[in-house]
Amino acid sequence: MLVQPIMDNASLAGAFEEIATLKELQGEDGFRSQAYRNTARRLETLTQDAAELVRTGTIKDQISSLGKSQLEVLGQLVSQGSSDLLNDLRARTPPGHLQMLKIAGIGPKKVRALFQELGVTTLPELASACETGKVAALKGFGAKTQAKILEGIAFVTTSGQRVRLDQALFLATALLTRVREFPGVSRAELAGSVRRRRETVKDIDIVATAESPTELIAAFVSWPGVRSIAGQGETKASVVLEAESSTGRLSLGGRLTINADLRVVSPSQFPFALNYFTGSKEHNVLLRQRAQARGWRLNEYELEGHTEICTDEADIYKALGLAYVEPEMREGTGEDSAAEAGKLPSLVKSSDIRGVFHNHTTASDGADTLEAMALAARELGLEYLGIGDHSQSLTVANGLTPDRVRQQWNEIDALNARLKGITLLKGTECDILPDGSLDFDDALLAGFDYVVASVHTHFGQTREEMTERICRALEHPMVTMLGHATGRLLLRRDAYAVDLEAVMKTAARTGTMIEINANPMRLDLDWVHCRRARELGVLLVINPDAHSREELAYFTHGVDVARRAWLTAAEVYNTKSVQEVLADLALRRKQQPV
Ligand code: DGT
Ligand code: CA
Numbered sequence: 001m002l003v004q005p006i007m008d009n010a011s012l013a014g015a016f017e018e019i020a021t022l023k024e025l026q027g028e029d030g031f032r033s034q035a036y037r038n039t040a041r042r043l044e045t046l047t048q049d050a051a052e053l054v055r056t057g058t059i060k061d062q063i064s065s066l067g068k069s070q071l072e073v074l075g076q077l078v079s080q081g082s083s084d085l086l087n088d089l090r091a092r093t094p095p096g097h098l099q100m101l102k103i104a105g106i107g108p109k110k111v112r113a114l115f116q117e118l119g120v121t122t123l124p125e126l127a128s129a130c131e132t133g134k135v136a137a138l139k140g141f142g143a144k145t146q147a148k149i150l151e152g153i154a155f156v157t158t159s160g161q162r163v164r165l166d167q168a169l170f171l172a173t174a175l176l177t178r179v180r181e182f183p184g185v186s187r188a189e190l191a192g193s194v195r196r197r198r199e200t201v202k203d204i205d206i207v208a209t210a211e212s213p214t215e216l217i218a219a220f221v222s223w224p225g226v227r228s229i230a231g232q233g234e235t236k237a238s239v240v241l242e243a244e245s246s247t248g249r250l251s252l253g254g255r256l257t258i259n260a261d262l263r264v265v266s267p268s269q270f271p272f273a274l275n276y277f278t279g280s281k282e283h284n285v286l287l288r289q290r291a292q293a294r295g296w297r298l299n300e301y302e303l304e305g306h307t308e309i310c311t312d313e314a315d316i317y318k319a320l321g322l323a324y325v326e327p328e329m330r331e332g333t334g335e336d337s338a339a340e341a342g343k344l345p346s347l348v349k350s351s352d353i354r355g356v357f358h359n360h361t362t363a364s365d366g367a368d369t370l371e372a373m374a375l376a377a378r379e380l381g382l383e384y385l386g387i388g389d390h391s392q393s394l395t396v397a398n399g400l401t402p403d404r405v406r407q408q409w410n411e412i413d414a415l416n417a418r419l420k421g422i423t424l425l426k427g428t429e430c431d432i433l434p435d436g437s438l439d440f441d442d443a444l445l446a447g448f449d450y451v452v453a454s455v456h457t458h459f460g461q462t463r464e465e466m467t468e469r470i471c472r473a474l475e476h477p478m479v480t481m482l483g484h485a486t487g488r489l490l491l492r493r494d495a496y497a498v499d500l501e502a503v504m505k506t507a508a509r510t511g512t513m514i515e516i517n518a519n520p521m522r523l524d525l526d527w528v529h530c531r532r533a534r535e536l537g538v539l540l541v542i543n544p545d546a547h548s549r550e551e552l553a554y555f556t557h558g559v560d561v562a563r564r565a566w567l568t569a570a571e572v573y574n575t576k577s578v579q580e581v582l583a584d585l586a587l588r589r590k591q592q593p594v
């Protein structure tokens with residue numbers, strides 16, 4: 001049963017984003033599709049309810065660039081929940097063409113060429129065209145591109161079933177609220193990989209108690225957003241949810257489908273069911289073995305043989321001789337012995353974060369001005385906001401020339417003199433050039449409070465070249481932290497080839513921080529390497545890489561990664577106060593030969 005979606009700003013933005021992509025696939029000129037994409041950005045950052053502005057005919061006051069056709073699309077989306085243009089574009093575009101866009105190195109032009117020259121409409125067809133050498137023979141492709149496409153297909157098809165955590169969490173939280181508000185429900189929690197905050201998830205798992213399980217199940221399978229029912233029983237249901245996917249700078253927009261499972265249990269079963277369905281499987285095995293060693297049996301409903309009552313998960317851990325293990329650490333990687341020895345770390349929390357360093361403004365490729373970003377950071381409760389706009393050679397992102405850098409410093413000084421409750425820091429996201437040198441000279445670099453160094457070009461270098469390149473940058477005395485260490489885009493682009501172990505060891509030796517890039521499309525470092533970095537003694541820093549006011553809040557996704565990596569507040573640089581950070585940054589600069 002498809003219930004009409006509520007057209008909030010994010011859904012409207014998603015529809016515009018999708019129209020832009022589909023128009024490009026149809027070969028319409030770039031300018032017109034870009035206009036739709038620009039509107040998507042504006043809708044996303046609009047603070048008023050766009051649907052309401054459309055209804056009252058005042059939307060053009062907020063988005064002056066809207067033309068006649070875009071206004072018509074908006075009008076239809078708001079009044080009918082769908083748009084003729086979007087429906088028409090969807091009908092004319094093979095779904096396989098959208099999937100092809102997820103392959104790194106393939107854009108709309110290449111998809112069109114493959115379709116027109118070879119009639120390719122699906123990923124399997126594309127794979128066989130590559131395998132028979134037809135793609136390499138096409139103008140503008142070649143053997144190298146063909147090999148890359150094959151790799152990309154393998155990547156997209158193996159990862160394609162999973163959904164990014166931020167998107168799943170958004171839907172899961174809304175669903176959980178509905179479950180909790182349902183009459184007769186006394187307890188309900190998210191379980192599974194969503195609760196453990198894995199970076200991608202297969203489905204949403206919810207565990208609940210209810211006075212009438214059948215009524216809750218019947219309601220659950222008919223809620224808005226449910227596209228179909230995958231299974232329905234007395235105490236369990238599984239549905240397929242469909243929603244507009246969130247937009248954001250690195251996403252493709254479009255539709256998102258994900259399964260959601262609800263399990264209804266009795267109040268006495270609840271802690272056991274929650275624990276079991278939170279997993280991970282590996283963690284469950286560890287717990288079951290501990291129960292067995294005590295002569296008990298642990299399953300999803302009870303701890304058989306144990307006589308004391310368990311009302312929540314902590315009681316179960318206690319019964320097994322363990323301290324409570326936070327869900328993020330339940331991956332079967334030694335958390336049970338640490339819990340037994342009382343050696344579990346006290347994990348960093350979002351409320352510990354007092355500032356962020358890697359953020360963009362309209363000076364480079366951000367959507368908001370310096371002042372708007374500063375006010376939003378203050379609103380979020382941050383004490384300091386570091387600005388890290390792009391450097392000069394990254395012209396595609398409007399990188400700053402030295403002159404523009406100095407101009408921004410003046411603006412920062414002026415804002416710092418004027419604004420209360422937030423301190424702006426002068427930083428840069430300085431490109432690491434292919435040979436490992438930096439995009440600004442030392443004299444200019446010395447004027448920043450700190451430097452984030454990142455790789456944005458020449459991803460195709462060999463593993464040795466890339467490792468040397470990054471390590472050379474880390475050796476540079478003015479580099480404070482390494483940005484998005486591997487360049488990966490979740491479910492879309494693999495990390496570039498790089499020896500991270502060597503990079504982390506170099507960072508540990510030079511005292512350079514490594515960023516946990518918290519953009520939910522990156523999460524780079526990932527939690528596994530992050531935990532290794534901690535072991536090696538690398539100081540980590542969580543950065544949202546915000547390109548708009550809204551994206552400042554991304555740092556919470558980085559906190560999730562840090563928690564999965566067992567990090568405490570002391571091991572994350574930006575839990576320091578503004579005074580501590582200013583003192584530390586000044587000290588770091590003093591130790592540099594200028
Ligand atoms: P995913 O793949 O992102 O959905 O990851 P999970 O961990 O949410 O996996 P899921 O949804 O298949 O199952 C939820 C939890 O239920 C899982 O973390 C542990 C538990 N579970 C499911 N199947 C088994 C099993 O065969 N053995 C054990 N020990 N636990 C299981
Ligand atoms: Ca799951």
Ligand code: ZN
Pocket residue numbers: 429454456483484
């Ligand atoms: Zn970057």
